[in-house]
Amino acid sequence: MSKKHNFSAGPCILPQEVFEKSAEAILDFNGIGLSLLEISHRSKDFVSVMDEARAIVKRLMNLGDDYEVLYLGGGASLQFAMVPYNLLKVGGKAAYLDTGTWAAGAIKEAKKIGTVDVVGSSKEANYSYIPKDYTVSSEYDYFHCTSNNTIYGTQMKTFPEVDTLMVCDMSSDIFSRQLDFSKFDLIYAGAQKNMGPAGVTLVVIKKEILGKTGRENMLSMLDYSQHIAKESMYNTPPVFPVYASLLTLQHLERNGGIAAAEQRNEAKAKLLYDEIDSNPLFETFCVKEDRSLMNVSFKITDESKKEEFDNAWKAAGISGLNGHRSLGGYRASLYNALPIESVQVLVDVMRSIK
Numbered sequence: 001m002s003k004k005h006n007f008s009a010g011p012c013i014l015p016q017e018v019f020e021k022s023a024e025a026i027l028d029f030n031g032i033g034l035s036l037l038e039i040s041h042r043s044k045d046f047v048s049v050m051d052e053a054r055a056i057v058k059r060l061m062n063l064g065d066d067y068e069v070l071y072l073g074g075g076a077s078l079q080f081a082m083v084p085y086n087l088l089k090v091g092g093k094a095a096y097l098d099t100g101t102w103a104a105g106a107i108k109e110a111k112k113i114g115t116v117d118v119v120g121s122s123k124e125a126n127y128s129y130i131p132k133d134y135t136v137s138s139e140y141d142y143f144h145c146t147s148n149n150t151i152y153g154t155q156m157k158t159f160p161e162v163d164t165l166m167v168c169d170m171s172s173d174i175f176s177r178q179l180d181f182s183k184f185d186l187i188y189a190g191a192q193k194n195m196g197p198a199g200v201t202l203v204v205i206k207k208e209i210l211g212k213t214g215r216e217n218m219l220s221m222l223d224y225s226q227h228i229a230k231e232s233m234y235n236t237p238p239v240f241p242v243y244a245s246l247l248t249l250q251h252l253e254r255n256g257g258i259a260a261a262e263q264r265n266e267a268k269a270k271l272l273y274d275e276i277d278s279n280p281l282f283e284t285f286c287v288k289e290d291r292s293l294m295n296v297s298f299k300i301t302d303e304s305k306k307e308e309f310d311n312a313w314k315a316a317g318i319s320g321l322n323g324h325r326s327l328g329g330y331r332a333s334l335y336n337a338l339p340i341e342s343v344q345v346l347v348d349v350m351r352s353i354k
Contacts (some may be wrong), residue, residue, distance in 0.1 A: 005342035007332045008320030009295060010151050010172070011192040015297035017335045018247045025243060036243055039047045041236050049239075050232055053246040057204060059183040060249065060258055065329045070203040070224070071232045071242050075327035076102070076171045076190035079201060080109035083167055083186065086224050088114040090214040095140040095164070097158075099126045101326065102147035106169065110144070119143075127152040127328075130290045138163035141213075142185070150193070151295030151324040153331070154290045159183065165209055173294045174202070175252060176336055177262040185209050194294075194335045196245030199238045203227075219307050252336065268334045268343045269293040275347045281305060282350060285327065305353055312349045321346075 006013040029036040030045050039046055053110070054069040058312050072078070083106075088094050092114060096107045096123035110116045120131030136143045142165035148155045150172045165185040165313070174189040181187065185206045192198035196241060203224070210225050220226045220234070254259060273291060276282045276298055285297045300306050313321055323329040332346060 004317050004319040005345050006319050007334075007342070007346070009193075009331055009333045010190075011198050011325070012194070012320075012333060012335050013337045014196070014244070014248055015251045018244060018251060018337075021247050022240070022244045026240070032156065033317070036240060039239075039334055041233060041239055046239055046243075049243050049246055053249070054232065055244050056246065056249045056253060057202065060175060060253060061204065063181055066206055066208065066209050068175060068205050068228045068233075070227050071237055071245070072201050072203055072227060073199070073235075073238055074201060075198075076169060076188055076201055077105065077109075079169070079188040079203065080106040081113065082222050083142075083188070083205075084110040084113040084116075085145065085215070085218070085222050086210060086213065087165060087167070087186070088213060089141050090114075092141040092213075093117060093139070095135070095136045095143045095162075097121075097131060097143070097145040098123055099130055099146050099154060100152050102149070102169065102171070103144075103146040106146070107143060109183060122154075124133065126285075127154065128285055129287045130154055130156055134160070136160060136162040136164060140164045142167050145169070146171075148276070148292055148294050150292075150295045150331075150333070151297065151327055153284060153292045153295050154286045155294065157294035158289070162289065173292070175229070175249070175258055175261065176265050176294055191241060191245050195248050195332075197241050199241035200245060201325050202245070246339075265293045265336065268338065269296065269341050271340065271343050271347060272296050272334070275350055279350055281309075281353055294334055296322060296332045296334065297319065297327060297329060298332075299323075309349070309353050312352060313346065316345050316349050318342075318346060318349070 005146045025036040057069045094116050096116055096118050098104055100120050107116055120134035122129050122131050142163045144167045167186045168184050170187050171190040172193040174194055177305055187204040189202045191200045282298050283301055321330050323331045
């Protein structure tokens with residue numbers, strides 16, 4: 001069976017060698033005669049996986065021992081609740097930036113725990129841009145933002161200077177571009193966009209910010225401190241997604257790290273956006289200055305050509321190009337593992353529609 005050109009928004013494309021090594025581990029992990037899926041998470045074989053999976057994140061992000069790395073279940077959606085539960089003081093309030101569906105979801109959950117102020121929103125413009133004219137003062141316990149918006153194809157190119165803690169949901173663009181990660185006090189990301197399969201969520205947290213909410217008798221499973229104390233093994237971790245994430249990050253590290261990935265991602269995005277801008281048959285949903293390098297959401301301007309275009313990209317072996325149900329159109333996700341050759345195939349199809 002020929003390999004598809006996978007533009008899916010998530011779960012998404014991963015390096016081929018990650019699939020191969022993961023498959024080997026399911027059959028026989030490290031030559032021990034047991035599958036990765038059946039060994040104890042307390043065994044030295046898996047403990048070494050978890051230790052390296054945590055260590056490589058700090059290497060790639062250039063973070064020191066003041067940060068902890070966690071691999072947790074529940075998806076990024078659970079972090080919508082865990083962040084305010086651990087950081088929002090009793091009687092305090094948090095600032096949120098509303099840039100899309102997932103940011104709105106985070107706001108909704110945080111409001112169940114405490115007071116939330118939405119300091120900026122592009123909802124009235126169907127999230128077609130990133131708000132920029134806002135300030136975040138020290139009266140807030142933390143500021144929460146979403147770095148990339150998969151549905152609408154927008155991305156924060158810069159991050160504000162704030163007088164409080166900075167929290168960021170980087171689910172869909174983590175490890176795709178160089179950032180000063182030490183600027184953030186807490187980062188979380190569902191793995192299934194750029195660093196592994198669905199089933200595990202990465203949390204990177206500065207240890208000193210914990211334990212200051214005044215909240216007593218915290219639920220253990222929602223307490224970051226509990227997970228830190230047990231080195232991401234407070235309960236049985238999702239061993240396969242952790243292992244596959246480690247393989248993905250090792251692949252990234254061997255291939256030039258984040259800096260090299262950023263160059264590749266910029267080249268892929270430029271190739272596709274240049275075609276959209278020069279081809280009157282297509283246009284994006286968002287303003288040019290906020291276009292995402294990871295998720296290119298676009299639409300066809302002549303509906304009479306839609307069937308021809310749909311048939312053409314499917315015939316070319318392209319998969320996962322349909323836009324999100326809430327927006328429509330098309331969405332090409334250009335995650336780290338997607339080769340530029342796949343983008344060229346899509347561009348060639350776009351050029352063929354007359």
